[in-house]
Amino acid sequence: MLSILRNNVLTLFFIIVLAISFTTDAYSQYLINLMLVYVVVAQGLNLILGFAGMFAFAHGAFMAIGAYVSALLMNTLGVPYLIALPMAGLAAAFVGCVIGIPAIRVSGLYLAMVTIGVSEIVQWVLRHWKPVTGGTDGMLVASPTFFGVEFSDDFQSFYVIFVVCALMTVLAQFVIRSRLGRAFVAIREGEIAAQSSGINVARTKVFAFAISAFYAGIGGSLFSLTQHYINPENFNLYQTIMQFCMVIVGGSASLIGPFIGAVILTWLPELLRNAQAFQEIGFGLLLIVFVIFMPRGLAGLLISRNILPRERFSRAARLRKKPEASTSVVVERP
Amino acid sequence: MLDVANLEAGYGPHLVLKDLSMQVPRGEIIALLGGNGAGKTTTLSAIMGLIPTRKGTVTFDNAAIHSKPAHRVFSHGVALVPQWRELFSEMSVYEHLELGAIQRGNRQSLGKRIDDVLDHLPELRAHLERRAGTLSGGQQQMVAIGRAIASQPKLLMLDEPSMGLAPLIVNELGRTIKRLNETGTSVLLVEQNMHLALSVASYVYIIRNGTIVKHGPTAQFHDERELFQSYIG
Amino acid sequence: MNPLLKVEGLTVRFGGLTAVDDASLAIAPGQIRGLIGPNGAGKTTLFNAISGLAPIAAGSLHLSGVDVTSFSAPQRAAQGIRRTFQTVQLVQSLTVYENLLFGLHSVARDPFTAFVVGGHAQRTNVDADRILAEVLEYLGMSDLQDRVVETLTIADQRYVEIGRALVARPKLLMLDEPTAGLSPAQLERLDDLIAKLPADWDVSILLVEHVIPLVVKLCDRITVLDRGRVIAEGTGSEIENDPVVQKAYLGERLDA
Amino acid sequence: MEFAFLLSVGVSNGCLYGLVGLGLVLVYNAQGIPNFAHGEFFMATAFAAYVANVLLGIPYALSVLIAIAFGGALGVVVEFLAIRPISTNRALGRASTEVAVVLSTVGLMITIKGLARIPWGDSVRKLPGAFSTDTITIGSLIISTQRLLIIVVAVALTVCLSIFFARTSLGKKMRATSQNTTGAKLIGINTGHIYSATWGLAAICGGIAGILAAPIIFLHPDMGTRMLLKGFAAACLGGFGSVSGVFVGGLLMGIVEIFFGRYLSTSMMDIFAPIIIIVVLLFRPQGLFGTRGAARV
Amino acid sequence: PGSALAADPGITDTTIKIGMMGSLTGPAAMWGWPTINGAKMVYDKVNEEGGINGRKIEVVVEDDQCQAPLALAAAKKLLSRDEVFMLHGGSCSGAVLPVREVALKEKIPMMVLVATADEIVAQPNGYIFRAFLPGSYDGKIIADFLATAPNVKKVIAVGNTDAIANVRYPVLEESLKARDLEYLGLEPIEVEATDATAQVLKVKSQNPDAIVLVARPEASAVFLKDAAKLGLDVPIVGATVVDLQDLLDRVGDPKPMEHMHVVSFYKSPLDGEPMAPWVDMLKKYYPDDKVQAAAFYGTSGALAVVEALKRAGPDLTREGFVKAMSDIKGLDGGPMACTLNFATDDHEGCKSGSVWGMRDGKVTAIGDSWK
Numbered sequence A: 001m002l003s004i005l006r007n008n009v010l011t012l013f014f015i016i017v018l019a020i021s022f023t024t025d026a027y028s029q030y031l032i033n034l035m036l037v038y039v040v041v042a043q044g045l046n047l048i049l050g051f052a053g054m055f056a057f058a059h060g061a062f063m064a065i066g067a068y069v070s071a072l073l074m075n076t077l078g079v080p081y082l083i084a085l086p087m088a089g090l091a092a093a094f095v096g097c098v099i100g101i102p103a104i105r106v107s108g109l110y111l112a113m114v115t116i117g118v119s120e121i122v123q124w125v126l127r128h129w130k131p132v133t134g135g136t137d138g139m140l141v142a143s144p145t146f147f148g149v150e151f152s153d154d155f156q157s158f159y160v161i162f163v164v165c166a167l168m169t170v171l172a173q174f175v176i177r178s179r180l181g182r183a184f185v186a187i188r189e190g191e192i193a194a195q196s197s198g199i200n201v202a203r204t205k206v207f208a209f210a211i212s213a214f215y216a217g218i219g220g221s222l223f224s225l226t227q228h229y230i231n232p233e234n235f236n237l238y239q240t241i242m243q244f245c246m247v248i249v250g251g252s253a254s255l256i257g258p259f260i261g262a263v264i265l266t267w268l269p270e271l272l273r274n275a276q277a278f279q280e281i282g283f284g285l286l287l288i289v290f291v292i293f294m295p296r297g298l299a300g301l302l303i304s305r306n307i308l309p310r311e312r313f314s315r316a317a318r319l320r321k322k323p324e325a326s327t328s329v330v331v332e333r334p
Numbered sequence B: 001m002l003d004v005a006n007l008e009a010g011y012g013p014h015l016v017l018k019d020l021s022m023q024v025p026r027g028e029i030i031a032l033l034g035g036n037g038a039g040k041t042t043t044l045s046a047i048m049g050l051i052p053t054r055k056g057t058v059t060f061d062n063a064a065i066h067s068k069p070a071h072r073v074f075s076h077g078v079a080l081v082p083q084w085r086e087l088f089s090e091m092s093v094y095e096h097l098e099l100g101a102i103q104r105g106n107r108q109s110l111g112k113r114i115d116d117v118l119d120h121l122p123e124l125r126a127h128l129e130r131r132a133g134t135l136s137g138g139q140q141q142m143v144a145i146g147r148a149i150a151s152q153p154k155l156l157m158l159d160e161p162s163m164g165l166a167p168l169i170v171n172e173l174g175r176t177i178k179r180l181n182e183t184g185t186s187v188l189l190v191e192q193n194m195h196l197a198l199s200v201a202s203y204v205y206i207i208r209n210g211t212i213v214k215h216g217p218t219a220q221f222h223d224e225r226e227l228f229q230s231y232i233g
Numbered sequence C: 001m002n003p004l005l006k007v008e009g010l011t012v013r014f015g016g017l018t019a020v021d022d023a024s025l026a027i028a029p030g031q032i033r034g035l036i037g038p039n040g041a042g043k044t045t046l047f048n049a050i051s052g053l054a055p056i057a058a059g060s061l062h063l064s065g066v067d068v069t070s071f072s073a074p075q076r077a078a079q080g081i082r083r084t085f086q087t088v089q090l091v092q093s094l095t096v097y098e099n100l101l102f103g104l105h106s107v108a109r110d111p112f113t114a115f116v117v118g119g120h121a122q123r124t125n126v127d128a129d130r131i132l133a134e135v136l137e138y139l140g141m142s143d144l145q146d147r148v149v150e151t152l153t154i155a156d157q158r159y160v161e162i163g164r165a166l167v168a169r170p171k172l173l174m175l176d177e178p179t180a181g182l183s184p185a186q187l188e189r190l191d192d193l194i195a196k197l198p199a200d201w202d203v204s205i206l207l208v209e210h211v212i213p214l215v216v217k218l219c220d221r222i223t224v225l226d227r228g229r230v231i232a233e234g235t236g237s238e239i240e241n242d243p244v245v246q247k248a249y250l251g252e253r254l255d256a
Numbered sequence D: 001m002e003f004a005f006l007l008s009v010g011v012s013n014g015c016l017y018g019l020v021g022l023g024l025v026l027v028y029n030a031q032g033i034p035n036f037a038h039g040e041f042f043m044a045t046a047f048a049a050y051v052a053n054v055l056l057g058i059p060y061a062l063s064v065l066i067a068i069a070f071g072g073a074l075g076v077v078v079e080f081l082a083i084r085p086i087s088t089n090r091a092l093g094r095a096s097t098e099v100a101v102v103l104s105t106v107g108l109m110i111t112i113k114g115l116a117r118i119p120w121g122d123s124v125r126k127l128p129g130a131f132s133t134d135t136i137t138i139g140s141l142i143i144s145t146q147r148l149l150i151i152v153v154a155v156a157l158t159v160c161l162s163i164f165f166a167r168t169s170l171g172k173k174m175r176a177t178s179q180n181t182t183g184a185k186l187i188g189i190n191t192g193h194i195y196s197a198t199w200g201l202a203a204i205c206g207g208i209a210g211i212l213a214a215p216i217i218f219l220h221p222d223m224g225t226r227m228l229l230k231g232f233a234a235a236c237l238g239g240f241g242s243v244s245g246v247f248v249g250g251l252l253m254g255i256v257e258i259f260f261g262r263y264l265s266t267s268m269m270d271i272f273a274p275i276i277i278i279v280v281l282l283f284r285p286q287g288l289f290g291t292r293g294a295a296r297v
Numbered sequence E: 001p002g003s004a005l006a007a008d009p010g011i012t013d014t015t016i017k018i019g020m021m022g023s024l025t026g027p028a029a030m031w032g033w034p035t036i037n038g039a040k041m042v043y044d045k046v047n048e049e050g051g052i053n054g055r056k057i058e059v060v061v062e063d064d065q066c067q068a069p070l071a072l073a074a075a076k077k078l079l080s081r082d083e084v085f086m087l088h089g090g091s092c093s094g095a096v097l098p099v100r101e102v103a104l105k106e107k108i109p110m111m112v113l114v115a116t117a118d119e120i121v122a123q124p125n126g127y128i129f130r131a132f133l134p135g136s137y138d139g140k141i142i143a144d145f146l147a148t149a150p151n152v153k154k155v156i157a158v159g160n161t162d163a164i165a166n167v168r169y170p171v172l173e174e175s176l177k178a179r180d181l182e183y184l185g186l187e188p189i190e191v192e193a194t195d196a197t198a199q200v201l202k203v204k205s206q207n208p209d210a211i212v213l214v215a216r217p218e219a220s221a222v223f224l225k226d227a228a229k230l231g232l233d234v235p236i237v238g239a240t241v242v243d244l245q246d247l248l249d250r251v252g253d254p255k256p257m258e259h260m261h262v263v264s265f266y267k268s269p270l271d272g273e274p275m276a277p278w279v280d281m282l283k284k285y286y287p288d289d290k291v292q293a294a295a296f297y298g299t300s301g302a303l304a305v306v307e308a309l310k311r312a313g314p315d316l317t318r319e320g321f322v323k324a325m326s327d328i329k330g331l332d333g334g335p336m337a338c339t340l341n342f343a344t345d346d347h348e349g350c351k352s353g354s355v356w357g358m359r360d361g362k363v364t365a366i367g368d369s370w371k
């Protein structure tokens, strides 16, 4: 029984979220929606930062692209959301590919700088391309309509966000357990060895950017549903840093990490509301305490304590029902 | 001079060394031999203070060093050539030797001490200005050895120094160890190369599963068959 | 007989340093070729050049008659050139099984990747599982398959590296000092393994080693490299008795 | 004349960026990470000078010294409390340590800023400049004395630090520790002291920049944020790991920025820096003066 | 949702609950408590005097950090957890605009605290009111003012390009043209600029007769200093985003301020006679608060709310309140230079300000034409 739970924590998470949503008020519902949106974006960031080990700091910009593309498609062309949403993801993925090209050569902090630069450029375009983006005034986002029903309030948009988030989670699991996901890990651990196993490092990096940006684009589009109104400030560097915190606090390179991170970072500021003056400080201190005591994130801690199963990178290995011989032992090369 | 008594150490929850005792008398070359994963590297790391000890004592020159951090152990005159070399990949070979020498002894003799090292490891002379990260495996091994002996330690611990070295150099290494020993350095040598180990050591400890299972003067081990048996068996 | 690998006039330079200088060699199918030489002779660099990790300044490289000189590293891996590393290069946090899967990267294409990248799912996961099981069985590591690599001894890690190369059924397997750090017992075990690899896996082997008795025993022919140049080539006993090689590399026996 | 004037302003701006970048490079060399809290050293030290000079009425020069000491101490304390526990965690691989340390610096950034907001969040304050005369005139060129000071200090600090790293043994020990901590311990380096020294020095560099910039940009808790980005950009442009590289990187940014602004478009001034950086890094992925890492197999 | 008979949320026989939001923490924190307290003091005073129609005003304050997601969360918390009667808040336009959608949809009356974007209060809008000079209006005031200045033909704008500044440029351009002044365009300056040399030189090269400066205090101060240094001496008029006294404190030197004028919300400088009662009120209820320009931005809004609550009578409903508010005409703006006039189809209550300038080294209210 316990082991079933242990192996299906995410399913359980979705069931609980669904259950809560029947009994809650608009405030909590809104936060749940926001949390699920962050889950999607953080998953994307986790793929590139956690799994592929690349310092990409442009997720705010990717979100912006997703949000603006879907909003523009719906507002100006009247495209249904079912089409606008994937288009948002694809548009972001396209930009991701373009950024992925320098990433082939540039790594580490330099990559961080390049991606920060890209987000600044995206910000600039959003602020200055008035006729299209509305500039700093931002723009209203129409509510999506499915089969003639408008999904406008928090309770209704929840269903959209919930379904998309679940689908994206399944997709993430697929990616991780595919050879692409393994290639991410391989280039993180050492490009040289990866290459001589036949992994095309350049292509893998571009893919990492594309998929990760796809998630952020979808996330951005969903984000616009929770806000009904978007402006460039929603997607600045601060947003990117928040996503980064979610991945690390939750536990990078694990599927569950972004969930934990998004839950904590969405609700923590709300819980700190009562401590108004100390909200910011409390938040900062908590981050520090978190990384000191669980530098691999909460998920990493739970995995090393054997409470959660370790991440699998192959499907077959899971099918073969073998007792787990050993789990990861903490290791330091002396 | 070095006295390890009932040592216990390991990694996280994982205990590797159990009740390990051994001695390195002054001026001797002692070999510590054992199969892969027996705990040799762990022993050296524990003595050096790189990993914490849980039980037991390590005394060096009558000073207890088992709870001291590595840099303090070093200042007592213990140097380690680690199995994974641990070089500074962006720094030049010369800087390695210099850094090895800098923390002990006086500044004036620095140049001379580095020169001494280069006399022991002449191959390095040609590469003094190269960055360590670009060197070949064997060249890196020589840098690691050079860095350790530059500090003119009282006790030199070598973890598989012959790994990756060409036969010619291995022979040279054997002679170097002996020469160092003659100038007063005690040596604790971990080796897989039996030829080398048995030709320089005066006394042998054999470790298995984290404890010493056999020890005695080298002569006792000269029958290699028996030695293998004690590994595998 | 056509050589499996033909290296002609290969030169690799790093800035002012010529690490491999106009080196040529040819390896016949099924052959075990030894590559020895002093430290810094350019053995690893030659490996890197053949596997596509070091820039080739001059010379050419043919695999089974195909000119692969301009191929990238992953392309060469896909062509069947696989290798191990002087210092083990595995993903330490993953299991043995997952590490072996890396080897299948260019061969197997699972349904998801096929969907994204296009093309057919050439091998299903079940196939992959079968191939891996076979290799693990062969290496005698079936019971270690779910162990995380960082908990293995150096010997087993070297086996995993060989396994990662073998799963792709390479034509040429290059082993860079596979015995470094192995105990005599493990050395014997590895020795036996290498000896039977060519017959069992239809693979040629290029072996870099400093343990001369092992090289002499295993290899059909031996190439000696010094300062990037090929200074001798021949059978084990020819090499052992070659005065040039003795002077540059072997030195006199310690016990002699 | 206009050209000379623009140049003088560009150079002084660039020196400021370089000065901020210096501290970032120090921490990068020790820990291999960007220090997001660096802007806070900048801010905190400037406020310390403000408290000493304006609130407590201590003479300017003495206040500056006190503030610098405070900044250095802050760096040491912060490293000890928030960075050391992570970097000495044996159970972590290098990569996870780095990521965790980055997050810790983000936490520090938020915390220190939050702390500064309690007394000073309500409005903007002013720290006087080092000289009583605001500008001096050389020929037909009017230069602000504060900017002149920035240039002098930046050049001096860069030269000192370059020599420090290349020549002194402490500098070498710092480099060694950053490249391989275990290796450093093995040759008797007290790596803890090295980390303290590095962070202290980095904070001092940031602090000096803060004190110098404060008279120009005013004091407020967020004053470090933009500077952090500029310094980071300068360091990338010059190549992390090279002290003089950062200086040149900063200089380049300052000069290009002002000339582009003047002769092309001021509205694009904000994105010149990112564009230049992306273009430069595309051709030199390790920055202008950085060296490619010596990683091989 | 309830029957028509049930009272609206947030009202009991003895209390009215008002939800206030502001950026209490985060980068815009300096606008947070000062503006909230400046409004709250009006409520405090009303409570001290016995409340409105027997009800005391209960205020719940939430933080929005000037970020849209958090502002929405704050608004939703106030509405669904605290069940407030109305909202009074918002410091940043970007954060208030999503809240606007909620207020309109849920039919919640809302008084804007200090956010200046036109869209927030633009029609169609049945529920949201504002009682201070909105952003775009100072463009017209500036144009009218410059038209009366001697020898001014060509005008150039220098300013930020963030949301706060951007709303002002279209109206400015339009009004300048309407006054037959030539508009030379906008020279952007970063919000956090440390240097304005490039801008000053570009402006100089175009030879304008006057400059409109639409930049936040930091950038304005930088620009003024550099302008003085480079000898750019034409009249400059600043928008309401800066306060002249505050600017003078920042620049610290009267010389660069010589030509500076600023459109102000207020009847007089803080030490002037008309402001005295408000300064005293602040000192009474919030003695720790700094007496600064920002402190009274929200006051007029609170005055309007109180007036509307009074007029709506004892049977208070949200609809009744909105109606009462829409009927307010000619209400004194308190510290504000304008009188408040609302209408059903115009919720922008305050449309005038006054221009201040430096006269004899002192901050002086000049009025609406050049003197």
Ligand SMILES: Nc1ncnc2c1ncn2[C@@H]1O[C@H](COP(=O)(O)OP(=O)(O)OP(=O)(O)O)[C@@H](O)[C@H]1O
Binding pocket: A329, A330, A331, A332, A333, A334, B011, B014, B016, B034, B035, B036, B037, B038, B039, B040, B041, B042, B043, B083, C150, C151, C152, C153, C154, C155, C181, C183
């Ligand atoms: N960092 C580590 N974390 C966890 N376990 C470790 C670590 N390093 C070594 N071990 C385990 O400790 C045991 C002893 O290892 P050690 O490295 O001391 O062996 P060794 O005798 O030096 O072997 P070799 O000859 O391969 O170098 C082995 O079982 C190994 O798996």
Ligand SMILES: Nc1ncnc2c1ncn2[C@@H]1O[C@H](COP(=O)(O)OP(=O)(O)OP(=O)(O)O)[C@@H](O)[C@H]1O
Binding pocket: B134, B135, B136, B137, B138, B139, B164, C014, C017, C018, C019, C037, C038, C039, C040, C041, C042, C043, C044, C045, C046, C086, D296
């Ligand atoms: N990336 C590089 N940059 C600069 N020099 C290099 C690089 N790679 C190798 N070299 C140099 O090329 C020469 C040959 O090195 P290589 O690693 O091929 O030697 P090797 O024969 O494998 O030696 P060993 O037996 O010690 O492993 C050495 O002098 C080495 O320092």
Ligand SMILES: [Mg+2]
Binding pocket: B040, B041, B042, B083, B159
């Ligand atoms: Mg070992």
Ligand SMILES: [Mg+2]
Binding pocket: B136, B137, B138, C043, C044, C045, C086
């Ligand atoms: Mg080699």
